[in-house]
Amino acid sequence: MTTTTVRIASLILGGFIAAATLSVPVFAAGDDSETMPVCKKGEVYDKKVKKCVKQSSANITDENRTDYAYSLAKSGRFDEALAMLDTVKDQNNAEVLNYRGYATRKLGRTDEGISYYLQSVKLDPQYAKVREYLGEAYVIKGQLDMAKDQLATIKTICGTDCEEYQDLNAAIIDPSKI
Structure with a gap:
C-alpha cells in the first residue's frame, strides 16, 4: 500500500469515525430509527434545511426544538437540552415535559x-415513552411496585414487544441498565 493510499484510507476511516460521533439517536414520536447531528453549542439542527443553524433562528419549529433537545440529552448534554427546551413556545406539551423530566433525572x-413525567402523563396517558422513563425513575428510587405499575400500563398501550416495555422491564430486572 502506498503512502497516498494509506492517507486516503485514514481520511476515509476518519470520516466514518467523525460521522459516528456527531450523530445520536433521536427518539421522537415513536420513531427510534432517525438520527440527528448534534451541533455545536448555540446551534440547533434544522430538519427542514438539514443543517445546523443558530439557535435563535425564528424558523425553527417547536417540534424541531423538542426533538433536538432530546438529541442533546441522549448525547449527555443535559444542561443544553434543558436550555433548548426553554426556547419551546408551548411548554404544556407531553413530549417537552417528558424530555425535561429525562434531562433533569x-x-x-x-x-x-x-x-415533569407526571405532568406529561396527565396530558397524554397513552404516551408509552414517558411511562418508561417514569418507571425508570421509580426504579432509581427503589419503588419497584410503582415501576411495575408503569410496565403494566405500557403493556396495555403497546404490548410486550415495544421498546418501551422491553427497556423498562430490563431496568426492573437489572437497575444497572438505566
Whole structure:
C-alpha cells in the first residue's frame, strides 16, 4: 500500500469515525430509527434545511426544538437540552415535559424529573415513552411496585414487544441498565 493510499484510507476511516460521533439517536414520536447531528453549542439542527443553524433562528419549529433537545440529552448534554427546551413556545406539551423530566433525572434530580413525567402523563396517558422513563425513575428510587405499575400500563398501550416495555422491564430486572 502506498503512502497516498494509506492517507486516503485514514481520511476515509476518519470520516466514518467523525460521522459516528456527531450523530445520536433521536427518539421522537415513536420513531427510534432517525438520527440527528448534534451541533455545536448555540446551534440547533434544522430538519427542514438539514443543517445546523443558530439557535435563535425564528424558523425553527417547536417540534424541531423538542426533538433536538432530546438529541442533546441522549448525547449527555443535559444542561443544553434543558436550555433548548426553554426556547419551546408551548411548554404544556407531553413530549417537552417528558424530555425535561429525562434531562433533569439524568442530572440526578430524580424527584424533579418525576414531577415533569407526571405532568406529561396527565396530558397524554397513552404516551408509552414517558411511562418508561417514569418507571425508570421509580426504579432509581427503589419503588419497584410503582415501576411495575408503569410496565403494566405500557403493556396495555403497546404490548410486550415495544421498546418501551422491553427497556423498562430490563431496568426492573437489572437497575444497572438505566
